[in-house]
Amino acid sequence: MSSTCACAPEIRSFEELRRYIYQTICEHFQLQPGAFSLTQRILTRGGQICGVFFCVHGPRAVKFSAIWEIEGNQILFYDPSGVRFLRVQLQYRPQWQQAAA
Numbered sequence: 001m002s003s004t005c006a007c008a009p010e011i012r013s014f015e016e017l018r019r020y021i022y023q024t025i026c027e028h029f030q031l032q033p034g035a036f037s038l039t040q041r042i043l044t045r046g047g048q049i050c051g052v053f054f055c056v057h058g059p060r061a062v063k064f065s066a067i068w069e070i071e072g073n074q075i076l077f078y079d080p081s082g083v084r085f086l087r088v089q090l091q092y093r094p095q096w097q098q099a100a101a
Helices: 014-028
Strands: 004-007 038-043 048-057 063-069 074-078 084-089
Touching: 014 038, 014 048, 014 063, 014 074, 014 084
Parallel strands: 004 084
Antiparallel strands: 038 048, 048 063, 063 074, 074 084
16 A cells, blocks of 8 residues: 655644644544644654654554654654554755754
8 A cells, every 4th residue: 555645734833743744644634633643753764863753642652653854854644553644745844953952
């Protein structure tokens, strides 16, 4: 099964990116927004930051995830079994350095 590709609305800040990822996961899996937490982790490759991993901790310890791949400036969304269900190409690269600190 291949994932669909979509263009995101204008996302310019890291907080807008977080909100968009949380909202997209909640809508796709019919989760009540605000009822579940969202965590994030910086991803590195060869000592360089290459992305940010986001995880929505859903009911019954189910985890829904997304990765913002910085170089390609895209978000990859995954279901709890690890199957990608959506790829979103961003128009702008969100400012994120302050969020990583």
